[in-house]
Amino acid sequence: MKYDVLVVGAGPGGSTAAYRLAQGGAKVLLVDTRKEIGYPVQCAEFVPVQLSYKFPEFFTKETIAQKVKDMVHYTPWGEVVSMYSEGFILHRERWDRRIAQLAREKGAELKLKTKFLGFEDGYAVLKDMRTEEVMKIKADFVIGADGARSKVAKETGRFTRDFLITAQYTLKLKKPLEDLLIFFRDYIPGGYGWIFPKGELANVGVGVDLHYKLNVLEVLDRFVREMEKFVYIDKIFGRTGGFIPGEGIIEPFRGRVMLVGDAGGFCHPITGGGIANAVLTGDMAARSILEGEPEEYEEEALDTFGSSINRAAKKRKELMKEWDRLEWRIPRTWIAFEEYYKD
Numbered sequence: 001m002k003y004d005v006l007v008v009g010a011g012p013g014g015s016t017a018a019y020r021l022a023q024g025g026a027k028v029l030l031v032d033t034r035k036e037i038g039y040p041v042q043c044a045e046f047v048p049v050q051l052s053y054k055f056p057e058f059f060t061k062e063t064i065a066q067k068v069k070d071m072v073h074y075t076p077w078g079e080v081v082s083m084y085s086e087g088f089i090l091h092r093e094r095w096d097r098r099i100a101q102l103a104r105e106k107g108a109e110l111k112l113k114t115k116f117l118g119f120e121d122g123y124a125v126l127k128d129m130r131t132e133e134v135m136k137i138k139a140d141f142v143i144g145a146d147g148a149r150s151k152v153a154k155e156t157g158r159f160t161r162d163f164l165i166t167a168q169y170t171l172k173l174k175k176p177l178e179d180l181l182i183f184f185r186d187y188i189p190g191g192y193g194w195i196f197p198k199g200e201l202a203n204v205g206v207g208v209d210l211h212y213k214l215n216v217l218e219v220l221d222r223f224v225r226e227m228e229k230f231v232y233i234d235k236i237f238g239r240t241g242g243f244i245p246g247e248g249i250i251e252p253f254r255g256r257v258m259l260v261g262d263a264g265g266f267c268h269p270i271t272g273g274g275i276a277n278a279v280l281t282g283d284m285a286a287r288s289i290l291e292g293e294p295e296e297y298e299e300e301a302l303d304t305f306g307s308s309i310n311r312a313a314k315k316r317k318e319l320m321k322e323w324d325r326l327e328w329r330i331p332r333t334w335i336a337f338e339e340y341y342k343d
Helices: 012-023 050-054 092-105 151-156 216-226 275-290 296-319 326-332
Strands: 002-008 028-031 046-048 064-074 080-090 109-111 114-120 123-128 134-144 163-173 180-183 192-198 201-209 238-245 257-259
Touching: 002 012, 002 275, 012 028, 012 092, 012 275, 028 092, 028 114, 046 050, 046 275, 050 275, 064 192, 080 092, 080 192, 092 109, 114 151, 134 151, 134 275, 151 257, 163 216, 201 216, 275 296, 296 326
Parallel strands: 002 028, 002 134, 028 109, 064 180, 134 257
Antiparallel strands: 046 080, 064 080, 114 123, 123 134, 163 201, 163 238, 180 192, 192 201
């Protein structure tokens, strides 16, 4: 089978790339290991409002859980810092399905329960996980959008080795919230806790640096107990978790292979924000292929994200592998503080 582009991973980055490519007339195969797009949800589901200006077709009444206004930070020393952060908490599973469906409507072919195995003699090798059939696909380009622990990245060169690990419960709020809440604590080393409101519910989670070798569920349970004034902790409506790449951007252009989203390290290594970056890099990769200048993808992606992401990666490496003197350390490693931008 021959395609212009094989896209591995049908999350926001991969589905956006497939959508744009198919919209531009390319023959696209989009594959994903999951049996259903959008599950499991592995993030806190926030995207900045600016993304909806560029891709209004992705945002429908059904895909948005609620709008949020600011990001409010609670420090261990009692300071509270508010930062403008207008955006949306998504029904992420519906939102992911929406983008994939738009790609299919434009002509992209979608195969679920399909695993990317590697490359062989110029072909991409796929496996149908239901039938065990192994397929060889010929494609002019391959876009790796298969997440933080990307198989496409591993098969083609550098790949992320340094991660944060997250765990999250969905709990019922005691009263409505219109802001994102961020909590820094000594028992959440190299990361933070969060409450992201989702109507009557909230995503309540923690992210910690794997370097500290902690049980992330134990950290989450301690955090949830502390958050009892905000949420009811007797009933859990959902559980999830995942990995956040912590090294920064890793060679997103590799000839006929491109990496987008978390696969290319485009998730912010400190905040963990990655949905918007995945969509935007997916769009960039698709556009560069359609315009016949694939090498321009890396230049545009680095111009757009390189400075902020690599600054964060450097700070994580130099300042967040220890978790003491928090009143000094946190302002230098979090985007809401002036000190973050001075070093």
